[in-house]
Amino acid sequence: MELKELCLLRGISGDESEIRNYIKKECLKYTENVRIGRGGCLIAEIRGRKNPQKRVMLSAHMDEVGFAVTSACEDGLLRITAVGGIDSRVSVSKRVLVGSRALPGVIGAMPIHLQSPEDRMRVMRLSDLFVDIGESTKAGAEKAAPINSSVTFDTPYTEFGAGFVCCKALDDRVGCYNMLRLMEKAPFDDTVIFVFTSMEEVGLLGARTAAYDVDPDEAIVLETTAANDIGMVDETKQVCRAGKGVALSFMDRRTITPRALFEHALSVAEKNGIALQVKSGTTGGNDAGAVHTSRRGIPTITLSVPCRNIHSPASVCALSDIEAQYHEAEALISNTDWRN
Amino acid sequence: MISAHMDEIGYVVVDVEKEGYLRVSPVGGVNPLSGYARAVVFENGVSGALMHQPHKDSVKFSDLFIDIGADSREEALEMVKIGDCAVSARSFSSLGKNRVSSPIMDDRCACALLIELLLSLDKPVNTVIGVFSVQEEVGCRGAKTAAFALEPDLGLAIDVTTNGDTPETKLPSVRLGDGPAIKIQDQGSISSPEIVRMLEKAAENASVKYQREVLPFGGTDASAIQLSRGGIKAGTLSIPCRYVHTPVETIDMRDMAGALETIKEFVKL
Numbered sequence: 001m002e003l004k005e006l007c008l009l010r011g012i013s014g015d016e017s018e019i020r021n022y023i024k025k026e027c028l029k030y031t032e033n034v035r036i037g038r039g040g041c042l043i044a045e046i047r048g049r050k051n052p053q054k055r056v057m058l059s060a061h062m063d064e065v066g067f068a069v070t071s072a073c074e075d076g077l078l079r080i081t082a083v084g085g086i087d088s089r090v091s092v093s094k095r096v097l098v099g100s101r102a103l104p105g106v107i108g109a110m111p112i113h114l115q116s117p118e119d120r121m122r123v124m125r126l127s128d129l130f131v132d133i134g135e136s137t138k139a140g141a142e143k144a145a146p147i148n149s150s151v152t153f154d155t156p157y158t159e160f161g162a163g164f165v166c167c168k169a170l171d172d173r174v175g176c177y178n179m180l181r182l183m184e185k186a187p188f189d190d191t192v193i194f195v196f197t198s199m200e201e202v203g204l205l206g207a208r209t210a211a212y213d214v215d216p217d218e219a220i221v222l223e224t225t226a227a228n229d230i231g232m233v234d235e236t237k238q239v240c241r242a243g244k245g246v247a248l249s250f251m252d253r254r255t256i257t258p259r260a261l262f263e264h265a266l267s268v269a270e271k272n273g274i275a276l277q278v279k280s281g282t283t284g285g286n287d288a289g290a291v292h293t294s295r296r297g298i299p300t301i302t303l304s305v306p307c308r309n310i311h312s313p314a315s316v317c318a319l320s321d322i323e324a325q326y327h328e329a330e331a332l333i334s335n336t337d338w339r340n
Numbered sequence: 341m342i343s344a345h346m347d348e349i350g351y352v353v354v355d356v357e358k359e360g361y362l363r364v365s366p367v368g369g370v371n372p373l374s375g376y377a378r379a380v381v382f383e384n385g386v387s388g389a390l391m392h393q394p395h396k397d398s399v400k401f402s403d404l405f406i407d408i409g410a411d412s413r414e415e416a417l418e419m420v421k422i423g424d425c426a427v428s429a430r431s432f433s434s435l436g437k438n439r440v441s442s443p444i445m446d447d448r449c450a451c452a453l454l455i456e457l458l459l460s461l462d463k464p465v466n467t468v469i470g471v472f473s474v475q476e477e478v479g480c481r482g483a484k485t486a487a488f489a490l491e492p493d494l495g496l497a498i499d500v501t502t503n504g505d506t507p508e509t510k511l512p513s514v515r516l517g518d519g520p521a522i523k524i525q526d527q528g529s530i531s532s533p534e535i536v537r538m539l540e541k542a543a544e545n546a547s548v549k550y551q552r553e554v555l556p557f558g559g560t561d562a563s564a565i566q567l568s569r570g571g572i573k574a575g576t577l578s579i580p581c582r583y584v585h586t587p588v589e590t591i592d593m594r595d596m597a598g599a600l601e602t603i604k605e606f607v608k609l
Contacts, residue, residue, distance in 0.1 A: 237355075239354070239355075250352070250422070250423030251352055251365075251367070251423070254479075256367075256475060256478065262423070278422050278423065280354045280355045280422050281354055281365070282352060282354060282365040292481075293481050293484050293485055294485075295485065295488050295489075296485050296488055296489040297482075297484075297485030297486075297488075297489070
């Protein structure tokens with residue numbers, strides 16, 4: 001199991017079977033207690049050695065952002081809609097894979113030669129884009145890629161420079177990768193339920209049902225988060241930086257981290273010499289938002305790997321941050337005694 | 341289950357400038373326009389001035405900063421940490437014969453009512469569970485989990501509502517001093533008709549003048565209670581309040597007295 005394999009597998013929100021099947025096979029190496037919840041999440045449980053009654057949920061989402069085919073045009077081009085938050089500006093001229101047979105395609109738009117001065121000033125909307133799969137008739141396109149076919153970015157996995165990696169779907173295959181590594185380390189003192197969630201990118205839908213289903217005592221979410229440390233961003237506006245350690249949020253749009261748990265995570269990192277940065281922004285949201293308000297309330301913390309160009313075909317993470325997330329998660333599951 | 345929320349809106353420190361000014365994000369629905377130029381205080385006692393410079397006609401959150409008297413980032417970080425929260429400096433003043441003003445009428449006036457109610461109960465007919473809830477201002481998150489845990493037969497939120505009796509306001513039709521307001525609906529929930537009827541009956545039993553309230557925005561803990569488990573009948577008793585989410589939230593003590601008598605009767609029904 002390598003990060004590369006996980007990133008290259010396809011799975012837009014609601015169509016996670018390919019990535020889920022792969023992860024399921026990996027999970028079965030460590031436990032027989034693996035099932036698929038009704039919300040599409042993969043749930044694997046490993047009983048604790050010392051305090052099996054204490055249940056900690058560890059989660060990462062399997063789904064990635066992408067597109068779905070909405071119709072075929074007379075000339076054989078496909079119209080698409082976004083699944084999850086995608087900036088149409090980063091999508092033009094990108095290679096994609098279409099449908100269950102992973103047909104090669106490319107996202108097209110009007111070339112610069114044909115654009116009017118007004119066109120050049122305008123941001124292309126998703127409705128201006130189409131996918132070219134080399135078909136020349138509507139019937140041919142419909143046969144090759146029926147309505148609702150999934151479209152994923154087609155980006156090679158590349159490790160480059162001073163320890164960085166570029167690929168599609170780092171959000172959140174990085175979290176899935178570290179969860180599988182932690183399964184290899186299991187059992188822990190407490191029972192750990194490894195939940196690979198579905199449909200995070202379209203509204204935390206899988207985690208909402210999984211948290212209810214699993215009913216844990218507390219939860220740790222392994223995620224990626226937007227790094228904005230490049231370009232002309234003023235130093236004080238850089239809320240999170242790639243290569244500076246795993247990022248910890250005190251608050252985002254959906255969750256306020258319990259203070260005692262937040263402090264515990266800081267001290268665990270310090271004690272174990274784990275690189276950690278506090279994210280100095282309150283935007284965004286992730287599965288923690290759905291998990292922490294489930295049932296009676298589930299104390300939840302998120303450990304995020306900073307990711308440049310997140311939700312684009314060419315996301316970039318620092319390998320050292322991925323390691324830091326792994327070590328911090330391991331340290332936290334090994335020490336769940338944070339309540340004052 | 342009767343809920344009054346303990347939390348209040350405020351500001352969370354997201355970063356510190358080289359010169360020692362704190363940059364903040366809102367916690368809950370803080371309007372930057374009504375928010376700035378106020379004294380604020382942190383949990384550890386550090387005081388600050390929330391301001392923006394130079395003067396602008398429209399103020400965005402990114403324009404605001406808190407000055408805590410530090411001359412450098414290092415000095416500031418010795419006083420507060422990233423993630424610490426500031427709230428309006430505490431104040432309380434009487435206006436005229438019946439009214440009082442404070443930055444946190446929303447929702448401490450309801451906490452006071454709930455405490456009074458619980459203290460007054462002597463061999464109650466029904467079991468009353470008072471919930472002092474958390475995180476209402478960021479989306480009724482506390483009431484959501486509390487309602488699940490308690491699984492009550494019915495839920496009542498006590499919260500403030502805005503008024504339509506100041507110059508150039510019309511909605512809602514609620515007026516200060518005309519009694520507690522029985523919420524029919526707001527953006528977050530449509531009150532259970534049964535709860536509305538019970539509240540009306542309770543007010544009548546107590547001979548309390550009340551108003552009916554339809555609010556085209558906003559929401560209360562009732563919105564979270566109502567959707568818990570298989571659905572829980574829920575409603576809201578509102579305390580009319582002027583200038584909600586500003587440092588000068590103003591209520592009328594006659595409405596408070598009426599609300600207390602109403603909920604005392606309500607729990608008997």
